[in-house]
Amino acid sequence: xxxxxxxxxxxxxxxxxxxxxxxxxxxxxxxxxxxxxxxxxxxxxxxxxxxxxxxxxxxxxxxxxxxxxxxxxxxxxxxxxxxxxxxxxxxxxxxxxxxxxxxxxxxxxxxxxxxxxxxxxxxxxxxxxxxxxxxxxxxxxxxxxxxxxxxxxxxxxxxxxxxxxxxxxxxxxxxxxxxxxxxxxxxxxxxxxxxxxxxxxxxxxxxxxxxxxxxxxx
Ligand code: SF4
Numbered sequence: 001x002x003x004x005x006x007x008x009x010x011x012x013x014x015x016x017x018x019x020x021x022x023x024x025x026x027x028x029x030x031x032x033x034x035x036x037x038x039x040x041x042x043x044x045x046x047x048x049x050x051x052x053x054x055x056x057x058x059x060x061x062x063x064x065x066x067x068x069x070x071x072x073x074x075x076x077x078x079x080x081x082x083x084x085x086x087x088x089x090x091x092x093x094x095x096x097x098x099x100x101x102x103x104x105x106x107x108x109x110x111x112x113x114x115x116x117x118x119x120x121x122x123x124x125x126x127x128x129x130x131x132x133x134x135x136x137x138x139x140x141x142x143x144x145x146x147x148x149x150x151x152x153x154x155x156x157x158x159x160x161x162x163x164x165x166x167x168x169x170x171x172x173x174x175x176x177x178x179x180x181x182x183x184x185x186x187x188x189x190x191x192x193x194x195x196x197x198x199x200x201x202x203x204x205x206x207x208x209x210x211x212x213x214x215x216x217x218x
Contacts, residue, residue, distance in 0.1 A: 003156065004172040007206050008179070011186040014205035015193070018185035020134065026102045027059060029135040033127050034087050035077040047074040059100040063091035086122040093120060106136035113138065125162045133184070139177045141169040142184040146191035153195065155211035 028048060035044045050073035051057040056065055070084035077083060091100075097116070098105035106113055113136060117128035125143070132138040143165045151157055157168045173183065194200045199212065207213035 002172050003154070003209055004169060007154065007209060008173070008183050008186065010205040010209075011190055012182065015186055015189045018182060018189055020181060020185040026106075026135040028057060030090070030102075030131050031057065031062075031087065033130045033135070034090060034122070035074060035083055036130075037079065037083075037122070037127065039078045043076045043078065047077040050074065050076075059091045059094050059102075062088055063095050063100075082122060086120075090120055090123075102135070106132075106138065110138045110140060114140070125166075129166075133177075133181060137177055139175040139180045141166050141173065141180055143169075144184075144188070146195075147184070147187050150187055150191060150195050153199065153210060153212040154206065 031048060031051065032044050035047055048057065051062070051070075054069075054073055056062050056070070056073060062070065065088060067084045067088055070088055071080050074080070074084055074087065094100050094102070094105060108116075110132065114128055114132060117123050117131055118125070123131075129140045129142045132140050133142050143162050147169075148160050148165055151165060151168070152160075157165060159165060169183075173179065190206075194204050201207050201210070201213040204210065204213055
């Protein structure tokens with residue numbers, strides 16, 4: 001068994017199933033991913049709640065809403081000059097592409113949907129992959145700063161490049177949707193609990209698999 005699978009098993013044993021994402025449906029998940037850049041989840045959750053209470057958490061409603069109105073509701077999520085317009089434009093794109101039907105939108109090959117997402121304003125690889133994985137049901141390995149930190153410390157790879165880290169996992173971990181969703185969530189949990197900027201290696205469930213934990217790397 002490769003280290004990537006063993007790490008997954010140990011993290012799952014230690015933290016238990018995380019069962020992400022904290023959103024009620026695929027559209028809410030997309031809105032969350034688009035608002036998530038450079039802010040904390042609690043701010044995104046509040047922005048989503050504001051949209052919900054205003055009757056705007058729906059693709060047609062958001063596509064038709066004036067940007068200043070959207071801005072008022074999502075301001076707490078930061079980047080208020082760019083995020084509201086991106087959100088509205090993304091909804092307009094969903095309407096154009098699939099009449100706002102998310103099942104239809106995602107019912108294409110992973111590469112086609114990913115390229116379509118990446119072509120939208122403000123959507124980078126991490127946002128695109130979080131939408132694919134958690135809203136679209138496409139098994140892509142979602143990479144973030146935590147993945148890079150933990151994987152680098154363990155000694156799985158020696159790169160910060162998104163595509164290289166993603167490829168590393170995707171070539172070693174079977175493409176299973178539930179497992180990819182859970183793996184990302186477990187890495188986030190681990191980065192917050194133990195593998196913090198200053199890691200708590202003595203309590204770590206993957207210490208014996210880790211270069212830093214075994215003192216081979218500082
Ligand atoms: S042993 Fe330390 S550095 Fe390695 S994964 Fe665990 S907490 Fe992070």
